[in-house]
Amino acid sequence: MKVALVGVGQAGGKVTEAIAAFDDQMDFGAVRGALAVNSAQADLRSLSLDTVLVGQDRVNGHGVGGDNELGAEVMQADANQVMSSLDGRITAEAEAIVVVAGLGGGTGSGGAPVLARELSKVYSVPVYALGILPGRDEGSLYQANAGRSLKTLTREADATLLIDNDAWHDAGESVEGAFDAINQEIARRVGLLLASGEAVEGVGESVVDSSEVINTLRDGGVAALGYASAAASDDSADNINTVTSTARKALFTGTSLPDATTADAALLVVAGKPEAIPRKGVERARRMVEDETGSLQVRGGDFPLQSDQLAALVLLGGVERSDRIDEFMQRAREAQKAENEPERDPTEQFQNDELDGLF
Numbered sequence: 275m276k277v278a279l280v281g282v283g284q285a286g287g288k289v290t291e292a293i294a295a296f297d298d299q300m301d302f303g304a305v306r307g308a309l310a311v312n313s314a315q316a317d318l319r320s321l322s323l324d325t326v327l328v329g330q331d332r333v334n335g336h337g338v339g340g341d342n343e344l345g346a347e348v349m350q351a352d353a354n355q356v357m358s359s360l361d362g363r364i365t366a367e368a369e370a371i372v373v374v375a376g377l378g379g380g381t382g383s384g385g386a387p388v389l390a391r392e393l394s395k396v397y398s399v400p401v402y403a404l405g406i407l408p409g410r411d412e413g414s415l416y417q418a419n420a421g422r423s424l425k426t427l428t429r430e431a432d433a434t435l436l437i438d439n440d441a442w443h444d445a446g447e448s449v450e451g452a453f454d455a456i457n458q459e460i461a462r463r464v465g466l467l468l469a470s471g472e473a474v475e476g477v478g479e480s481v482v483d484s485s486e487v488i489n490t491l492r493d494g495g496v497a498a499l500g501y502a503s504a505a506a507s508d509d510s511a512d513n514i515n516t517v518t519s520t521a522r523k524a525l526f527t528g529t530s531l532p533d534a535t536t537a538d539a540a541l542l543v544v545a546g547k548p549e550a551i552p553r554k555g556v557e558r559a560r561r562m563v564e565d566e567t568g569s570l571q572v573r574g575g576d577f578p579l580q581s582d583q584l585a586a587l588v589l590l591g592g593v594e595r596s597d598r599i600d601e602f603m604q605r606a607r608e609a610q611k612a613e614n615e616p617e618r619d620p621t622e623q624f625q626n627d628e629l630d631g632l633f
């Protein structure tokens with residue numbers, strides 16, 4: 275899937291840079307343009323991307339200091355400048371635009387939903403968000419910011435792929451210390467997903483197409499992405515168990531949103547040498563994803579890739595019913611000192627008034 279990436283805020287810029295670098299290093303060509311937007315000049319300087327500084331008249335290049343309402347305001351005020359910088363990058367070949375941001379800070383948290391809304395007004399391709407949730411140990415401002423931002427993002431973006439900052443760091447290691455490693459994990463997963471619809475080597479019926487990514491995300495809401503890989507034999511018959519166990523790992527331990535397995539739709543992509551991918555294994559893995567997610571809409575496809583490994587990518591659409599989201603929204607509400615509320619359907623938590631949206 276050919277995309278243009280827009281990173282907003284510090285985390286947004288760094289993750290965008292990591293995804294673009296992975297795509298370039300693998301020679302995939304799925305990332306057709308990348309831009310970083312921030313209200314903090316210093317954060318933009320360290321990036322090897324084209325950049326736009328917003329809010330200069332309000333914060334003089336110093337960032338919004340975690341104030342996401344201010345982040346939304348400065349993005350709104352300078353939206354035209356950002357949109358015109360994006361003009362040349364969102365060419366006719368872009369199949370989607372991805373707005374990338376850490377949801378806990380100020381610029382990305384406030385700016386990403388504004389930008390998603392502005393982009394949706396102008397472009398007919400889907401506008402997705404890639405949002406990073408603060409880890410449990412991050413402060414309450416981060417949690418409250420992320421709750422409000424997520425609520426608004428899920429409304430403004432066509433779908434929001436969530437990455438939990440607690441997903442891939444080792445016990446005892448601080449989230450901050452793990453950023454580079456987490457960003458690499460994000461880049462590998464997202465980079466492979468985007469490239470999977472771009473397969474050039476081998477064009478069989480079973481090869482995944484970018485329309486399958488778009489269809490999996492069609493109902494909007496929150497999405498998650500799992501990944502795992504294992505050494506493979508050259509003979510596909512020996513790889514049946516490898517495919518099923520790798521898909522299981524991708525779903526249960528390799529996911530961007532731990533414990534989010536109940537989904538409305540899913541896409542299972544198996545990457546590896548075409549002759550090493552066993553049809554029987556892929557079919558079994560697809561059924562396993564169906565059983566575990568409870569979704570009847572599980573798509574599947576191959577991603578031909580010259581590698582000694584077999585990898586499984588599992589994209590889940592509509593995971594907002596998961597315990598993990600429920601737990602996070604609860605944390606965000608508590609952080610915002612909201613009143614205790616009665617039990618209700620978790621899917622409604624993006625619609626009710628108990629946690630303010632951003633706009």
Ligand SMILES: Nc1nc2c(ncn2[C@@H]2O[C@H](COP(=O)(O)OP(=O)(O)OP(=O)(O)O)[C@@H](O)[C@H]2O)c(=O)[nH]1
Pocket residue numbers: 282283284285286288289312313314337338339340341375376377378379380381382383406407408409412416439449453454456457
């Ligand atoms: N995965 C990941 N998360 C990050 C990174 N940098 C910051 N974060 C997370 O992002 C949130 C903070 O957002 P930032 O992007 O630093 O803030 P900002 O959007 O630039 O906003 P201001 O600094 O307030 O102007 C926190 O939850 C951090 O844990 C990173 O490189 N990788």
